[in-house]
Amino acid sequence: MKLVFEKSSSGRGMKLLEACDVPGTELLGIHKRSSSPRLPQMSENEISRHYTELAKGAHGVNDGFYPLGSCTMKYNPKVNEKAASLKGFTGIHPLQPEHTVQGALEVLKLAEEYLCEITGMDAMSFQPAAGAHGEFTGLLLIKAYHTARKDEKRKKIIVPDSAHGTNPASAAMCGYDVVSIPSREDGCVDLDQLKAAVGEDTAGLMLTNPNTVGLFDKNILEITKIVHQAGGLCYYDGANLNAVMGIVRPGDMGFDVIHLNLHKTFSTPHGGGGPGSGPVGCKEFLKRYLPGAGIERLESYHLTAHEASIGAVKMFYGNFLVVVRALAYILTLGREGIPEASSNAVLNANYMKVKLSDIYKMAYEETCMHEFVMTLEGLKHDIGVSAMDIAKSLLDYGIHPPTMYFPLIVHEALMVEPTETESRETLDEAIAVFRKIYEEALKDPQRLHGAPYDTPIGRPDEVTAARKPVLKYDFGGAVKPNTP
Numbered sequence: 001m002k003l004v005f006e007k008s009s010s011g012r013g014m015k016l017l018e019a020c021d022v023p024g025t026e027l028l029g030i031h032k033r034s035s036s037p038r039l040p041q042m043s044e045n046e047i048s049r050h051y052t053e054l055a056k057g058a059h060g061v062n063d064g065f066y067p068l069g070s071c072t073m074k075y076n077p078k079v080n081e082k083a084a085s086l087k088g089f090t091g092i093h094p095l096q097p098e099h100t101v102q103g104a105l106e107v108l109k110l111a112e113e114y115l116c117e118i119t120g121m122d123a124m125s126f127q128p129a130a131g132a133h134g135e136f137t138g139l140l141l142i143k144a145y146h147t148a149r150k151d152e153k154r155k156k157i158i159v160p161d162s163a164h165g166t167n168p169a170s171a172a173m174c175g176y177d178v179v180s181i182p183s184r185e186d187g188c189v190d191l192d193q194l195k196a197a198v199g200e201d202t203a204g205l206m207l208t209n210p211n212t213v214g215l216f217d218k219n220i221l222e223i224t225k226i227v228h229q230a231g232g233l234c235y236y237d238g239a240n241l242n243a244v245m246g247i248v249r250p251g252d253m254g255f256d257v258i259h260l261n262l263h264k265t266f267s268t269p270h271g272g273g274g275p276g277s278g279p280v281g282c283k284e285f286l287k288r289y290l291p292g293a294g295i296e297r298l299e300s301y302h303l304t305a306h307e308a309s310i311g312a313v314k315m316f317y318g319n320f321l322v323v324v325r326a327l328a329y330i331l332t333l334g335r336e337g338i339p340e341a342s343s344n345a346v347l348n349a350n351y352m353k354v355k356l357s358d359i360y361k362m363a364y365e366e367t368c369m370h371e372f373v374m375t376l377e378g379l380k381h382d383i384g385v386s387a388m389d390i391a392k393s394l395l396d397y398g399i400h401p402p403t404m405y406f407p408l409i410v411h412e413a414l415m416v417e418p419t420e421t422e423s424r425e426t427l428d429e430a431i432a433v434f435r436k437i438y439e440e441a442l443k444d445p446q447r448l449h450g451a452p453y454d455t456p457i458g459r460p461d462e463v464t465a466a467r468k469p470v471l472k473y474d475f476g477g478a479v480k481p482n483t484p
């Protein structure tokens with residue numbers, strides 16, 4: 001497919017910008033560019049076709065089933081998009097006087113209150129822009145807490161080996177030493193390993209529950225107790241909250257700090273690098289360290305500074321429109337709809353798991369939560385068909401592949417998260433496809449190594465695509481691709 005610059009033709013174009021409704025200002029010479037930007041010149045219909053063609057080359061939740069485990073690629077109701085596109089929300093500026101943005105402050109306050117109720121926390125900051133950013137922020141709260149108590153020997157964060165890769169990375173970014181503890185055979189935390197790992201140098205534990213293999217750790221109260229008794233704090237990676245929202249609360253499990261992925265659980269499309277939100281919630285005793293301003297409800301809404309804030313981790317209130325979507329989602333689902341969504345997510349995952357487990361080997365036999373993990377190790381050993389081959393074949397049937405090769409503790413892993421927004425018919429169709437591919441694998445393993453056959457591109461070199469992306473157009477050599 002050609003790039004916009006290759007489709008551009010000099011003199012073509014259109015005017016899209018609305019007339020300016022504020023007085024113009026003369027820019028200082030230093031801010032003026034010396035030459036015109038090299039924008040592509042295209043007519044409206046060409047642009048429209050260009051982007052439609054691009055969209056057709058990708059797979060989104062609007063195209064079909066998207067069971068990308070751990071990512072919760074669920075359908076986001078359009079009404080929440082509508083709420084986020086209201087002019088009153090899109091046309092405001094964070095530096096406006098408080099009395100002119102009372103509605104926006106109310107959104108932030110209500111979202112904070114509802115999310116605190118759902119998670120069992122006491123306060124929340126919406127500044128972090130993503131899950132990993134929330135982890136980093138939450139760990140800074142833990143660090144600020146120990147520092148304020150002059151307990152600076154606490155330099156270690158314990159992370160089970162089943163954790164999402166961002167957990168140890170965030171801990172390292174905060175200057176902590178990461179202590180990885182091996183999980184038990186069933187994927188849950190090994191209490192003996194945990195007891196052996198905690199000590200006077202433990203700053204905290206990071207855990208997601210249900211964990212990354214889709215299992216709820218039933219020892220959770222014991223786990224958080226062990227860490228607290230050693231003087232550490234407990235951090236909950238809430239990226240898997242879709243399995244338990246409205247049913248159990250991290251605050252009641254004993255966690256002190258959490259982050260949520262609003263862009264997974266609370267109705268913001270993600271996966272394409274768009275704005276996300278990883279709000280950090282905490283118990284009362286950590287509230288004073290939160291980043292950004294708090295919001296107080298008196299006769300009207302007021303911004304208040306947190307006494308011992310760790311400082312800003314992003315400007316103003318984070319990605320505000322993602323919070324609008326989350327609030328609209330919570331209000332439309334309500335007290336009954338929220339737990340029902342989670343229950344259906346768990347039901348759908350177990351339905352698929354049971355219907356596939358006679359042919360696909362499950363990494364863990366027990367009832368799962370919102371996702372399950374298969375291991376293709378046996379198939380790879382017997383006939384050479386890998387998790388990658390099965391995943392790529394699904395593309396030919398209009399299904400996005402599950403997460404591959406994660407979690408790392410499962411070999412040849414395929415992690416399936418159907419989500420609650422898929423109907424029984426969609427699940428049945430997907431189950432039939434999985435079964436058909438399995439039969440094909442037995443009959444003609446060689447063919448699967450070449451899949452997909454019906455997509456615009458086959459198997460890209462994923463390492464080069466991730467490590468050396470070509471993100472700039474080379475205007476006949478004027479800009480070197482790959483230069484930052």
Ligand SMILES: Cc1ncc(COP(=O)(O)O)c(C=O)c1O
Pocket residue numbers: 070071130131132133164166208212237239240261276278
């Ligand atoms: C368990 C878990 N933790 C953390 C993250 C990181 O979230 P983000 O990609 O928004 O940084 C993810 C992302 O999918 C996740 O699944």
